[in-house]
Amino acid sequence: MPILHQMQMSGNCYKVRLTARRLGLALTLKDYGLHDGSTRTPEFLKLNPNGRVPLLEFEDGRLLPESGAILFHLSDGTALQPDNAWDRAQMLQWMFFEQYSHEPYIAVARYWLHFAKPEELEKKRPLVPEWHAKGKAALGVMETHLKLHDWFAGKSCSIADIALYAYTHSAAEGGFNLADFPAVSAWLGRVASQPGHIPLELHW
């Protein structure tokens, strides 16, 4: 069984657990701590020189970091990807949007405001207004799309929706008010009602 090197509260790791569950794939979870530097040890850096989770380790030793690449690989040829090239391009568009324009503000605000030690947060406090402004801008881009479409790419829930769901559904922990984004809120409900959906907290 593949091993998912992960942190339970990381949205990037949740994306992989959620995708695996939606596809009926079993994974062994190997947990790392949020504050203990365990992804920066020499031992871990041999597995991923970039020192990050999620990292997926296959039975034969092959290693794949980066949540977007893991989601793409696990779901290749399944119903979690659209079956035509143009819709797949749009799926990837939203996955790159998430990692560049959404996660660095919405996930980062959640980490510092919800999980970091108070004395560490104080050093980052001057950056909070920028995180909130750029995170709201990203939610606004999603709202514009979701006013006209049920899903981010193609005609059903894809890995683009899973990638965007992870940190959007937990955005309140970073100080964002999702009530300001009604189309986003309705879409969150659609994603959560898909068969096989699991909450972020579930460990297995």
Next chain:
Amino acid sequence: MPILHQMQMSGNCYKVRLTARRLGLALTLKDYGLHDGSTRTPEFLKLNPNGRVPLLEFEDGRLLPESGAILFHLSDGTALQPDNAWDRAQMLQWMFFEQYSHEPYIAVARYWLHFAKPEELEKKRPLVPEWHAKGKAALGVMETHLKLHDWFAGKSCSIADIALYAYTHSAAEGGFNLADFPAVSAWLGRVASQPGHIPLELHW
């Protein structure tokens, strides 16, 4: 002919021009200024609500933002992508790495230190040491890979190499010293010697 909405000096836009040239695809370039807010006008936001270039506009009106998605779509089924699923997953891994762990430090340092107005740079000056530390870390991850491999995914130059080339080859403009990364420097030479290669400055 598709229209590439672009800024000439943007590495993300250069990636698209370089991919198109490598594939023999013709594009019409529509240029936007670096400091004139022209990607934030109501007219442009109708094309891309995220207010960014590159944005590829096809003859039939379809619109695709995000350099990674554009590269993937243009090169789908060509020699610029590996022909097996595992190598394609690694290609995407490096493209997500570039957008998350490389571009936000190496491209951002280049923008502020090389292109921004001096009075704007002063506001960002306290962030420069973090950009340099994290950018060097990203170059170190590339160096580790390139000591053992000629290319980032598969057995030849792919869009992962093009994606990483754009801001790596111009990193000196952000204050990075590529002489510290000999395997990266050798790989830059391999990319630049591929048939169809064009420099960032070339407008067509």
